[in-house]
Amino acid sequence: MAVIVDRFKCGYCGACVSVCPTGALELMETWIEVDDSCNNCRICVKICPVGALEVSK
Amino acid sequence: MKDRYDVIVVGAGPGGSMTARTAALEGLDVLLIEKRQQIGDPVRCAEGVNKEYLKEYIKPDPAWISAEVKGSKIYSPDGTLVEMSEELSGAEVGYVLERKVFDRALAREAALAGAEVMIKTRATGLLIEDGFVKGIQAEHMGNQYTIKADIVIGADGVESKVGRWAGIDTTLKPRDMCTCAQYVITDFTIDPDFCEFFLGNKIAPVGYVWVFPKGSNLANVGIGITGHMSGKGKALELLDEFIHKRFPDCRKIELIVGGVPVCGSIDRTVANGLMLVGDAARQSDPVTGGGIFNAMWAGDIAGKVAANAIRRSDVSAESLQEYEKAWRAELGRDLNMSLVVKERFTRMTDDELNTLAHSLEGVDLRSTTLIGLVWALFKANKKLLWDLRSIFSGIKDIESEVKREVYL
Numbered sequence: 001m002a003v004i005v006d007r008f009k010c011g012y013c014g015a016c017v018s019v020c021p022t023g024a025l026e027l028m029e030t031w032i033e034v035d036d037s038c039n040n041c042r043i044c045v046k047i048c049p050v051g052a053l054e055v056s057k
Numbered sequence: 058m059k060d061r062y063d064v065i066v067v068g069a070g071p072g073g074s075m076t077a078r079t080a081a082l083e084g085l086d087v088l089l090i091e092k093r094q095q096i097g098d099p100v101r102c103a104e105g106v107n108k109e110y111l112k113e114y115i116k117p118d119p120a121w122i123s124a125e126v127k128g129s130k131i132y133s134p135d136g137t138l139v140e141m142s143e144e145l146s147g148a149e150v151g152y153v154l155e156r157k158v159f160d161r162a163l164a165r166e167a168a169l170a171g172a173e174v175m176i177k178t179r180a181t182g183l184l185i186e187d188g189f190v191k192g193i194q195a196e197h198m199g200n201q202y203t204i205k206a207d208i209v210i211g212a213d214g215v216e217s218k219v220g221r222w223a224g225i226d227t228t229l230k231p232r233d234m235c236t237c238a239q240y241v242i243t244d245f246t247i248d249p250d251f252c253e254f255f256l257g258n259k260i261a262p263v264g265y266v267w268v269f270p271k272g273s274n275l276a277n278v279g280i281g282i283t284g285h286m287s288g289k290g291k292a293l294e295l296l297d298e299f300i301h302k303r304f305p306d307c308r309k310i311e312l313i314v315g316g317v318p319v320c321g322s323i324d325r326t327v328a329n330g331l332m333l334v335g336d337a338a339r340q341s342d343p344v345t346g347g348g349i350f351n352a353m354w355a356g357d358i359a360g361k362v363a364a365n366a367i368r369r370s371d372v373s374a375e376s377l378q379e380y381e382k383a384w385r386a387e388l389g390r391d392l393n394m395s396l397v398v399k400e401r402f403t404r405m406t407d408d409e410l411n412t413l414a415h416s417l418e419g420v421d422l423r424s425t426t427l428i429g430l431v432w433a434l435f436k437a438n439k440k441l442l443w444d445l446r447s448i449f450s451g452i453k454d455i456e457s458e459v460k461r462e463v464y465l
Binding site: 011012013014015016017018019020021023026027028029043045046047048049050051052053054 | 214231
């Protein structure tokens with residue numbers, strides 16, 4: 001279970017990184033990386049302007 | 058690249074480049090790093106900036122000015138227009154920039170001042186010894202480097218990690234950030250002279266839509282909604298709805314997305330051997346979302362303070378309070394004022410917004426400042442806006458205060 005990023009939708013803006021309470025997200029040049037500190041809080045899913053993030057089942 | 062500098066600036070946006078330029082002009086050995094391979098691209102900005110303020114720091118160049126505007130037109134939910142214009146005095150009040158070119162020009166200024174610039178270089182951590190930041194860990198083209206410095210400046214934008222690494226919690230709560238989407242469109246009905254703002258809880262819940270002309274039938278049309286009102290992909294969805302109604306025949310030529318801090322001033326922006334600048338320090342305006350000038354202004358101060366601190370061989374948090382105090386005295390005050398305005402306006406219904414707009418019908422609003430608008434609204438709607446009285450209570454001469462530009 002962790003957030004997954006749809007790289008075809010993602011605009012690599014970093015908005016999700018700024019709200020992540022555990023610091024699990026990082027904006028590389030043109031993609032978002034998620035590390036294993038993600039706690040599935042879904043805040044990033046909610047604020048993504050283009051809806052590129054989802055919590056995997 | 059050397060293994061040691063006086064100052065390392067992380068992030069080559071307007072805040073970082075200004076910091077690097079000022080620090081280099083002060084005689085410091087400066088490294089400016091940018092994780093992207095292209096400074097200024099992709100853009101994450103509506104690109105509006107106050108013209109007079111900008112001129113203090115860089116000579117205007119047509120290469121990075123897309124348009125000059127005369128003022129703003131604000132539309133309430135029922136379509137009532139409030140116009141803020143300085144047309145009567147003949148002044149052009151704002152620029153809409155071409156950030157891709159502007160950011161690059163600022164980085165060049167930093168380089169010309171003597172700063173070293175490294176692109177495709179990402180800070181991956183801080184070097185911390187005895188409670189002091191002593192440099193950064195960096196990654197460049199797949200290789201890891203350790204680079205030492207007396208002072209590290211975090212100008213790493215909305216997604217800043219530098220502050221967090223140094224123990225400053227800059228994490229934004231959803232309600233403290235504005236989630237934004239924007240298209241550059243081409244259309245024949247764009248007003249070339251005014252920035253337009255559209256308010257309404259249906260159009261943009263706890264936020265607004267903007268249309269900023271960029272010349273040649275181009276405009277930035279964007280939306281910002283507060284994070285707690287957002288839902289998966291909602292910003293882009295609402296923007297598409299707006300554009301479908303207002304510019305049905307437009308062509309979209311670029312998509313821009315981003316997050317803007319709207320939290321007001323945070324508790325701390327310095328640590329031992331570290332300062333934060335711009336969006337990384339959450340210095341963007343909570344009402345307008347504007348942050349270009351704020352970042353440049355704060356960056357200039359940070360550059361000077363870095364030089365002073367290194368000269369007195371004291372880069373402790375206490376020594377760097379010089380920066381903290383200087384930026385809070387002016388910018389911090391503006392941010393806090395905007396935060397009061399934001400808190401009141403975000404609770405407004407569409408009916409209340411309409412009432413405010415109607416109250417200004419026939420009022421000649423020559424000021425284009427936020428405080429000017431808020432003062433005019435307050436005078437006409439004391440009951441509805443009573444919460445805002447604290448903003449004006451400390452100001453002796455409000456009419457001259459409203460001339461101070463805090464807009465965009």
